[in-house]
Each structure stands twice: as C-alpha cells, then as structure tokens.
Amino acid sequence: MKKARIIPFLLSIILLTGCWDNVELANTGFVISIAVDKYEKEQKEIKDSDSQSDASQEKEESNLEDRENKPEKEKDEEEKEDEDEEEKDHNEEDEKDEEKSTGKPRFTLTMEMPSDEIMINGASSKGEKIIKSVSASTTGRAMEMVNAYSSKEAYYGHTKIIIMGEALLKDKDLFSEAMDSLEQNREISQKVIILSSRGKGSEILTAEVTEETMAGFFMSDFYKKNNESIAYRQSLSSLVMDMENNNAFIIPEIEVTSDSLKTGGAAVMKDKELIAWLSDKELEAYLFVKAMGAGAVIETEYEGIFVPIETEKTKSKISFKDEGNLICTVDISVNANTGEYKFIGIDMKDNEVREEIERKTEEKIKKDIEDFIIKLNKEYKADVLEFTDKLKKKDYDLYLKYSDDWEKTFEHMEAHINVDLNLKESGTAK
Known part of the structure; x- marks a missing residue:
C-alpha cells in the first residue's frame, strides 16, 4: 500500500526535472x-588608396616647385599648413581609439x-x-x-x-x-x-x-x-x-x-x-634546453651513413657564475636509441662504433644549441629561454648585479653547453 503511494510521487518528481543547462545539438x-x-580592407579599396597616394606624391612634387618661386609670406603660410599636417599625424592613436x-x-x-x-x-x-x-x-x-x-x-x-x-x-x-x-x-x-x-x-x-x-x-x-x-x-x-x-x-x-x-x-x-x-631546428634546440626534447630524431652521419637517433628522455640543468661577465652553463643529458639492430656496414653492438656515434650526436646537439643561443643573444636580443628567471631563482645576488640592464647582459652572456648522450643498445628493453 505504501509502495503504491510512493510511486506516483516519484513519477511527479521525474516529470518536474529537466535539462535546463543542456546544449541542443x-x-x-x-x-x-x-x-x-x-x-584588412578589400583589395579594391587598397588599390584605390594606392592610386590616391601616387597622385598626392605628384601633387606634392609640383607644389614644391611652385613654393620656390613664391614670396616669403606665402612660404610662411604653407609652413604653417605643414605643421598642421604634422599635428594630424600625431593623432593616430586617437584615431585608433575612435575606430574602436x-x-x-x-x-x-x-x-x-x-x-x-x-x-x-x-x-x-x-x-x-x-x-x-x-x-x-x-x-x-x-x-x-x-x-x-x-x-x-x-x-x-x-x-x-x-x-x-x-x-x-x-x-x-x-x-x-x-x-x-x-x-x-x-x-x-x-x-x-x-x-x-x-x-x-x-x-x-x-x-x-x-x-x-x-x-x-x-x-x-x-x-x-x-x-x-x-x-x-x-x-x-x-x-x-x-x-x-x-x-x-x-x-x-x-x-x-x-x-x-x-x-x-x-x-x-x-x-x-x-x-x-x-626554424624547426631552432625550436628543437629550444626544447632541449627546456628539457622537452623527448621525441626528437637526430640523424648522425657515421662513415657516410645517416643513423637516426631517437630521443626518449631529456634533462637540463642550468647554472651561472660571474667572471667579469655572466657565464651560463647548460648541462643536458639524453637517453636515446637507434630504433634498429644493424645498418649496412655498421654493427651497433660494437662498443667503439656506439661510442663514436654517441660523440658525434652530442656534438651535433651542442652546436645546434650554441648557434641558437647566439642568435637569441646577438640578433633577436630576446630571452625566450627565461635565463633571467633562472638566475633570479638560483643566485639572487648575481641577479641583482645584472638585472638592471638585462638586455645588455644577455647580449654579452657566454653560454657553455655540455651534452651527455646515453645510447641504449639496440633491442634492449626500455
């Protein structure tokens, strides 16, 4: 009897519920x-504006010739007009606000x-x-x-x-x-x-x-x-x-x-x-310094054959010292494998062969990172690797010494790169 009374009550509750916040597919x-x-404006409008610009330039050249032959009073009036034009140019920011x-x-x-x-x-x-x-x-x-x-x-x-x-x-x-x-x-x-x-x-x-x-x-x-x-x-x-x-x-x-x-x-x-x-290579160098280089495939040449080295895990440690100018040392460790057992004429189980391939790969990674940091320092002058933040956390006194003019410090900062690559033996378990 009690169950019979409860069932209508439960049904009424269900009918009252709804998906008020659902998304109608x-x-x-x-x-x-x-x-x-x-x-960007339509191409036609751009062309029209370019034509007007060319016409304005011709008119300006013509006016310049006439100005040389006019009395001083008229020259002064035209100079005043030029000043007004300059003042108009200074209002570009106001025009941007007006557009908005x-x-x-x-x-x-x-x-x-x-x-x-x-x-x-x-x-x-x-x-x-x-x-x-x-x-x-x-x-x-x-x-x-x-x-x-x-x-x-x-x-x-x-x-x-x-x-x-x-x-x-x-x-x-x-x-x-x-x-x-x-x-x-x-x-x-x-x-x-x-x-x-x-x-x-x-x-x-x-x-x-x-x-x-x-x-x-x-x-x-x-x-x-x-x-x-x-x-x-x-x-x-x-x-x-x-x-x-x-x-x-x-x-x-x-x-x-x-x-x-x-x-x-x-x-x-x-x-x-x-x-x-x-470039792709510069981004790869960036990721190695940021310890996010896992997944990179580096082709290392050995006796005329390009051996693909697949990185599995990377670590990066950054330190600083002061030697009259700021010195930054980046120590990078890489675990990698070759992905195959044997190449034509290359026995990857030979320790001397493996060590030589490791050395060549380390040098390649090192050079790419060095070239990238030099470009950041000298050409871009952009600290996208956040060295200043690392310096602040690791050596605050050194940070206080160099942070006032960080762009100049960064431009002349020396970067020493060390790469230690551990190449797993082909076929071994990860």
Whole structure:
C-alpha cells in the first residue's frame, strides 16, 4: 500500500526535472577552431588608396616647385599648413581609439565548425566543414556576430585551437587586446591550444588538405601522441602567464604543406609583438634546453651513413657564475636509441662504433644549441629561454648585479653547453 503511494510521487518528481543547462545539438554550431587576424580592407579599396597616394606624391612634387618661386609670406603660410599636417599625424592613436568606439572593423575572426555529417560519423569522415568569417571592432563582438550568419548558435566549449595571424602578431596593441579578450572569455577553455601562422590564420582553416578534415581535430590528436615527434604546446593559460612574467616568449607555428597540416618552428614575440620566426631546428634546440626534447630524431652521419637517433628522455640543468661577465652553463643529458639492430656496414653492438656515434650526436646537439643561443643573444636580443628567471631563482645576488640592464647582459652572456648522450643498445628493453 505504501509502495503504491510512493510511486506516483516519484513519477511527479521525474516529470518536474529537466535539462535546463543542456546544449541542443541540432541547434548548435560547435566551433572547433578559431583564426584571429588583423582586419584588412578589400583589395579594391587598397588599390584605390594606392592610386590616391601616387597622385598626392605628384601633387606634392609640383607644389614644391611652385613654393620656390613664391614670396616669403606665402612660404610662411604653407609652413604653417605643414605643421598642421604634422599635428594630424600625431593623432593616430586617437584615431585608433575612435575606430574602436565607432565600431569600425579591426579584427577578422574565422570559425571552423563540423558539418552534421562529421558530427554523426566522426572527425575522420570526409564531410564538408563549415567556415564562418566575421569582422568587427573587437574579438568579443565578432564572436557574438557569428550567430547572425548561421542558423545555429555558436558554442565555444569544445574549441581546440586558436590561430593568430602574422599581421595581428606584428601589431602590439591588437595582439594584447585579443589575448585579453580571449583570457576573459568564460566560454573558451584556458587549455585551448594557441598557434601562430605566417600569413593569415584563416588560410590554415580554409586550406584544402587531403589527410585531415579539420585543423582543430588534427592538432588535438597531434598533441596526444607520445614520442612520435618533437613539438611545443602553448595553451591559452600558459601564454597569458608568459605575457605577464616574461619580456620574450614563443608561440608554436602551424602551416599548410602540399597535402596536410604541419607544426614546427615558432613565432618569437618580444614586448608583445612579433620580431622573428624560429626554424624547426631552432625550436628543437629550444626544447632541449627546456628539457622537452623527448621525441626528437637526430640523424648522425657515421662513415657516410645517416643513423637516426631517437630521443626518449631529456634533462637540463642550468647554472651561472660571474667572471667579469655572466657565464651560463647548460648541462643536458639524453637517453636515446637507434630504433634498429644493424645498418649496412655498421654493427651497433660494437662498443667503439656506439661510442663514436654517441660523440658525434652530442656534438651535433651542442652546436645546434650554441648557434641558437647566439642568435637569441646577438640578433633577436630576446630571452625566450627565461635565463633571467633562472638566475633570479638560483643566485639572487648575481641577479641583482645584472638585472638592471638585462638586455645588455644577455647580449654579452657566454653560454657553455655540455651534452651527455646515453645510447641504449639496440633491442634492449626500455
């Protein structure tokens, strides 16, 4: 009897419950990738502006000839006009603020979303992806506006990657504003991967590649692989931390090859703007110093044969001393294997052969790191390896001595690199 009374009560509770915070799949556009670019006018407008510029130059040359033949009073009046023009140039920052306040486009955001076919059959299916592009005065406004161009509401909870275009990275103010907006956006995960692109970020998302349907899924799967290839991962939260604590940092690069997407190299950022690009080899040197070199494959030449050395684990220890100028010593240890038992004419079980290959590989890693640090010191003048932070933690007195003019200190700092490679015998258990 009691059970009969309880059952209707329980059923009524079930009917009252609901999924008030659920995401309706049929009405939702899942944004997997976002490309953030600096807004650029249409090519036609650029051409018109160039033509006007050429005409203005001809007019200026003509006016210069007339000025030489005019009385002093007229010259003074024209000089005053020139001063007014100079004052106009000084108001560029005010114009930027005006563009923001009047809603003129400053950013272009390109969104990559899966089609219904991809949603049903998975990321590996060959369904057409959906691309939406919106230009607005702020990134937040662009993300809101994308709903006006789609029958589905954009959802950013599953966004995998955000790609920054080259022009945006070169504009300190726009890059800083975009990062601030993304960091404060509660719809986007702080773990989202940040990438850089030579050219427009949108070109990565719109590229036709045969191997991967969507860039976001490709990069997400790529970073999940273990020891398949060397790579540097920069999340939104770690990039924000780098911007707050370091004057210089890097953002990994993504590019389109003939038939696929590829990551390798990185953008070098200093004072929150792009100053250079790292090559694949330079990024590899960076990762060895940061003790993240596991997965690198180094081809070492021995008697005319290139032996692939696969790194499994790397360690790095950094120390400093003062000898009239700052000396930095980087000790790197590497565990590696050859991946095969025997090469043509090379017996990898011969101790002398193995020791010689180890020595050659150590020298190769050492030289690549030395060349990379010299480029950082002399050419880029960018401490992306965070030596100043290491110095502060390891020897605070030495840090106080050199930190006042760290850029000059860093430029003249000597780096001594030591590499100890342990090559496992082929076929032995890891």
